[in-house]
Each structure stands twice: as structure tokens, then as C-alpha cells.
Amino acid sequence: MTSKNRRDFLRLAAGSIGAASAFGMLPPGIRKALALPANNVTGTINDIEHIVILMQENRSFDHYFGTLRGVRGFGDPRPIQLPGGVPVWHQPNGTGYVLPFHPQADNLGLQFVQDLAHDWQSTHLAWNNGIYDQWVPQKGEATMAYFTREDIPFHYALADAFTICDAYHCSLLGPTDPNRYYMWTGWVGNDGSGGGPVIDNAEAGYDWSTYPERLQAAGVSWKIYQDAGEGLDAAHYWGWTGDAPYIGNYGDNSLLYFHQYQNSQPGDPLFQGALIGTNALNGDGFFDQLQADVTNGTLPQVSWIAAPEAYSEHGNWPANYGAWYVSQVLDVLTSNADLWSKTVFIITYDENDGFFDHVPPPYAPANANIGLSTVDIANEIYPGDADNMAGPYGLGVRVPMLIVSPWTKGGFVCSQTFDHTSIIQFIEQRFGSQYPGLMESNITAWRRAICGDLTAAFNFATPDATLPELPSTAGYVPPDNDRHNDFDAVPPIDQALPKQEPGLRFARALPYAFDVSGHIEAGSGRYWLDFANTGAAGAAFQIYSSNRSDGPWSYTLGSGTTTTDHWTGNEYALSAYGPNGFLRMFSGDLAAAIADGGANPEVTTSYDAAAGNLVLQLQNTGSGDCVLSLSPNFYSNAAAQAIALAAGQTVTVNWPIAANANWYDISLTSDSDPRYLRRLAGHFEDGNPSVSDPAIGIDGDRIFGDSFE
Numbered sequence: 001m002t003s004k005n006r007r008d009f010l011r012l013a014a015g016s017i018g019a020a021s022a023f024g025m026l027p028p029g030i031r032k033a034l035a036l037p038a039n040n041v042t043g044t045i046n047d048i049e050h051i052v053i054l055m056q057e058n059r060s061f062d063h064y065f066g067t068l069r070g071v072r073g074f075g076d077p078r079p080i081q082l083p084g085g086v087p088v089w090h091q092p093n094g095t096g097y098v099l100p101f102h103p104q105a106d107n108l109g110l111q112f113v114q115d116l117a118h119d120w121q122s123t124h125l126a127w128n129n130g131i132y133d134q135w136v137p138q139k140g141e142a143t144m145a146y147f148t149r150e151d152i153p154f155h156y157a158l159a160d161a162f163t164i165c166d167a168y169h170c171s172l173l174g175p176t177d178p179n180r181y182y183m184w185t186g187w188v189g190n191d192g193s194g195g196g197p198v199i200d201n202a203e204a205g206y207d208w209s210t211y212p213e214r215l216q217a218a219g220v221s222w223k224i225y226q227d228a229g230e231g232l233d234a235a236h237y238w239g240w241t242g243d244a245p246y247i248g249n250y251g252d253n254s255l256l257y258f259h260q261y262q263n264s265q266p267g268d269p270l271f272q273g274a275l276i277g278t279n280a281l282n283g284d285g286f287f288d289q290l291q292a293d294v295t296n297g298t299l300p301q302v303s304w305i306a307a308p309e310a311y312s313e314h315g316n317w318p319a320n321y322g323a324w325y326v327s328q329v330l331d332v333l334t335s336n337a338d339l340w341s342k343t344v345f346i347i348t349y350d351e352n353d354g355f356f357d358h359v360p361p362p363y364a365p366a367n368a369n370i371g372l373s374t375v376d377i378a379n380e381i382y383p384g385d386a387d388n389m390a391g392p393y394g395l396g397v398r399v400p401m402l403i404v405s406p407w408t409k410g411g412f413v414c415s416q417t418f419d420h421t422s423i424i425q426f427i428e429q430r431f432g433s434q435y436p437g438l439m440e441s442n443i444t445a446w447r448r449a450i451c452g453d454l455t456a457a458f459n460f461a462t463p464d465a466t467l468p469e470l471p472s473t474a475g476y477v478p479p480d481n482d483r484h485n486d487f488d489a490v491p492p493i494d495q496a497l498p499k500q501e502p503g504l505r506f507a508r509a510l511p512y513a514f515d516v517s518g519h520i521e522a523g524s525g526r527y528w529l530d531f532a533n534t535g536a537a538g539a540a541f542q543i544y545s546s547n548r549s550d551g552p553w554s555y556t557l558g559s560g561t562t563t564t565d566h567w568t569g570n571e572y573a574l575s576a577y578g579p580n581g582f583l584r585m586f587s588g589d590l591a592a593a594i595a596d597g598g599a600n601p602e603v604t605t606s607y608d609a610a611a612g613n614l615v616l617q618l619q620n621t622g623s624g625d626c627v628l629s630l631s632p633n634f635y636s637n638a639a640a641q642a643i644a645l646a647a648g649q650t651v652t653v654n655w656p657i658a659a660n661a662n663w664y665d666i667s668l669t670s671d672s673d674p675r676y677l678r679r680l681a682g683h684f685e686d687g688n689p690s691v692s693d694p695a696i697g698i699d700g701d702r703i704f705g706d707s708f709e
Helices: 003-017 028-034 061-065 120-130 135-139 153-161 176-185 211-218 269-274 288-296 319-333 421-431 445-450 590-594
Strands: 050-056 163-165 222-225 302-305 343-349 371-373 401-404 412-414 514-521 526-533 539-545 553-557 561-568 571-577 583-589 601-608 613-620 626-632 641-645 650-656 663-670 673-683
Touching: 050 176, 050 319, 050 421, 061 153, 120 135, 153 319, 153 401, 176 211, 176 421, 211 222, 211 269, 211 421, 222 269, 222 288, 288 319, 319 343, 343 421, 371 561, 421 445, 445 553, 514 583, 514 590, 514 601, 526 539, 526 553, 526 571, 553 561, 583 590, 601 663, 601 673, 613 626, 613 641, 613 663, 641 650
Parallel strands: 050 302, 050 343, 163 412, 222 302, 371 553
Antiparallel strands: 163 401, 343 401, 514 526, 526 561, 539 553, 539 571, 571 583, 583 673, 601 613, 613 650, 626 641, 626 663, 663 673
């Protein structure tokens, strides 16, 4: 993109993004702290001195942020198609379908919405080997419920002020504890060691290594902030044994299920780091210990926070109780302006409860019948047991992820694939060079290949100095200490697809460079897909077919690798989905293409970064002539181009993308085959920040013109 195009585009994007609420709405302490620039001594990740992680409970990405502007939500222009050709939003219910719906309730963010099934078995059945069409039968109609900005304004304000990750997945297709083991240990004892693998909430006591132990051995300070409730010994994992949801830690400090912590004694590092907390029963505030460490400048290098059940945002607790809790943590962290300038606050969710999300998670293919991987998939497939089906551990469903820090201001979206192990990888990246021994061996090779280390979400060199503005959460303080009845979320009689907020969002540069192309092998009657990854990060692709009953198929490519696979049959209709809206569609009549006199056109792509073009190389290897029609699906109102392609001829076409912030979505059809289609869509990464997909949330209409001016 030329500097002028980029400047004009970012100017338009800024106007689209707009301002938040008035600066005066900020509490004075936060206004002062966020007005200060980031610690910028080296302009690198080493300027971070403190990493604070708050993992809340049980919300999917679409459930919270499907309507948020500029993320891959309900306005996704390239969703997968279910059997029958309908978009993934149309989840079957036996007699028809249920669309995502907004429950009709006053103050939805303060409602006790019902909890849904979120165990291994029901989640894998909903996922249905990647077909992704059993959400309602397995989870109930409430799986399709979602919130809006009006319901959870504080969450949306955080996303608008800082950075949201819209390709962050939980780690396992299952419940809370295993997902938290991924955050704290890198896996669930996948190799059978230490009492693993664990795919449920048994909390039976385990012995494999944890990441805080690795931090301790390396000399990196760490701590768990929590309320001790009635005690955190082996009999009181949750801080209580009865029903006291407004104290304790809800069992979300999963380190307490490991024998090495249970057997530790006062004064031992593991005890001091994981088994102490505030005593709310005796009048302590939930944040007293955190406040003392922030005030005194003794906040550890790495810390985790576990909230009481009532504030955890679990599916059957009000989302805005959690908003109040998060805002209190942020108030504490920003009360010491110097410390805040050196701190990263990570907010994520352990799993999705049973709430629907429309993006199928990447997964390791168990055998060559369902895909291929150029990286080792060892310890990524659960063999099954008497109560639970065999299947991939994960990745799991997308969940919200917000990174709040002086280096992530500005309302950005980061669309690299992440999971809970990415948090460990981020700690490795920050402290690994300074403290040897921090590489977590529990994280599998496959997971490291496709899940980034979160650094793409940051701007360390020139951090944003603008002032985020957040609404008050004072009205979200629980009025009592009761557990209230669930609100039943029921879909409306008249259904409609949800509308996503229009407009753009600044986007972080991603380390991706990959492609999928196709070709016919005339001698064998096979259609081949050729995968290539020249980027710095691994990538996972899922292939769906609209004219076959088998599939989908999963393909993982490590950095700098290639692979290829084939499908048989005279007619082929394959769609390849990859990270950040990447799509390639291939359909046609194979027999007609290889017949005598048949045209066999194919397309491969490359990028001319200097000129800002997507370069299409069109080649006809058949014995007959054809005319291809090249037309835009989004981003441009340009007229279709007719391209004559004689037998044996190759033609190069330059398709401008710079004026569209390097986004493209185009189709090729052929007069030689009514079934012929090649659709190419995605984003070219040139190493610079960009903007979110402009086609999101526009109801399929073409946008702008030939440029953004």
C-alpha cells in the first residue's frame, strides 16, 4: 500500500471507529494512569515487567462480541456452510433451525442466564467432527443467545479502548478444569503421566509439572490472587464446602488439584504462591492483597487472579457482576501509575459453557482419511474411554480475549490464532532470554505450530498515547449475596440474522503468508489441493465439500512447509478455510475439463507488495479454449473482466488491493463449465498494521468504490 493510500485509509478508519464516551466519565485515578505513556526504554517486549492474568468463566466469543464492530462476528462474509448449503448460523433443531438471538429481558447483563452443558461428550457431539451442526440438540436452544453493547457496555468499551483477539480459542472441547490446566501447565497430562489425561472436572489430584513451578525454578516471581473463603486446603478447593458463591475462588485456582501444591506447607514457595488469599469472611476486601502489592511496588512478575463464583461470569451468573470485578482489578493496577506503565493485564475465559460460536476450531487430523499435518500431532488425540468419545483435545471453541495494557491501546483487533497455551508462550517470550529454563515442554509441537505467543497483539516500538475511556460499573455491584433463579433464554418466533455493528477497527499485522491452490491430475481423475506456508507462523486449514457426505478435513502446515492431498469424483466442490477470513473455493466438472476439446483453466496467486497487487496467473492446460469472467465479491464495484484463455495459454492479471487495505474477495467463472468457480478471498500481510475486514457487517453489499477516497 502506498503511503498516501494507507494514510487515506487509516483516516477513514479512524472516522469509522469514532470516539468512546466522554473522557470525564473515567475515574480520576484511571484518567491519570492511562494518560501516562508506556514504559518504553527498549521499545521491545522487555519493557514489560508485570503480566497479570484473569481467566473468567464460560462465555463464547459470538455470545459476547458477535455484534462488536470490526471483529469476525455475526457479520462474517465467509462463514462455513452446513450440509444443505445454509450458513452456519442456521443451527438445526429437528424441525427447522435456530438463529442467534438476543433474549428479551430487561438489564440482560444483570440476568442469571441458565448454564448449559459443556462437558467433553456433548461438546464433541455439537462440533460433530467439524461439521458443526449439532449445537441445539446437544446444548439446547439457549446456545444461540447473545449479548450486545447495550447489555455489557464495559466489556465493549474495553475492546474499543484496548485490543481484542478474535481468533482466540479455548484449548479443549470440554469443561473448565481441563482448559485451566492448559493455561497453568500447557496440557492435561496428555501422555498419561501424573494422573492424566484429564478431560473432566474430576479434581482427583494430579502430579504432572505446572508452569509456576518452572517460574519458581528459574527465579521468576509469581502469585495467585484469590479469596481464601473458608480455607484453601484439599477439603475446600473452592474456598467453601457448601454454597457460598460470594467468597472463595470457585475452584478456578486449578493448581490446588495438584499433589505438589496440596502437600506444600506454609513458608514453602508453592504454598505462599498458590494457597493464600484474602479473607472476605473476616472483612477483607477481595483486592486488598493485590492493592498492597501494587501500592508497595511488590507485584510479582507473573500473577493470576481467580474470582469468586458470583463474579466469574459463569453462564448462570450476571455478566456485569464480572464487569464490576474486572473494573476493580483495573482500578487497582492503575492506582500506581509507574507500575501500570510496565504491566500487561490479560482477560480471557476458560471455555464457552454451551454457548455457540460460528468459527469451527482448528484440530489435529487423527489420520490421513481426515487430513494431514506437516508437524507432529503426538498427544493431541484422546483415544476415548467408556464414557467419552475419542477425538481431538482441541482447539476448543472461540472465547473472548482482551489485552489491556499501555502497549495495546487504540481499539485494535488481533486475528492470529491463539489458545490458552499462548499465555505461557507469551511469558516465555518475555522472560525466557533473561531466565533460562522457561520453555514449557508440556505444550505439544502441533499446538506451538498453530497457536501464536500473543506478541502480534502489541505495539512495543511506538505505543499509543491516547486516553481510553471506560464507563462506570458502579451500578453492577450485587445488591445481595443470593443465588437467583435462572432466566430462560427462548428464541423469538420470528427469527432474523443478527446485525453486527458497522465500521472498521484497526488491526494488528499478522505473521501469516500461505496459500491453497488446486489442479486436476488428468491421468488419475483426481482433484488436488496444494498447500504452501511461507510465513513465520504455522496455520491450520479446514476443507469442506458441498457435494460429498464425508469430510470436513483438517490440514496443518508448520512454517515453511507444504503438503498436498486429492479428492476423486467427476464433480468437485471444495472450500478451504484458513486464518483471518482466508477462503479458497474450487468447483467444477473434472471429466469435462480432461475430455478431448475441454478447457482446463486454473489459477495460482502471488503478491506484488510494491505495486499493491494480487497477481493472478491463469493457465489453461486443456485442449479447448475458454473465456474466464473475473469479478469482485466485496471491496470494489469494478466491472467484471472477460479474459480469453486459449488452450495451453498462460495469462497474468494484476488485481489491485492496496486501496482496499490489502483485502480481496474475487471470483472466476468459465464459459466452458457452468459449475466452474474459483473464489479467492483473504488479506495480504505486508508487515504493517491494517484494518479489520471491511466486508464484515455489511449484509453482503459491496462497499466503498475502487478506493477509499
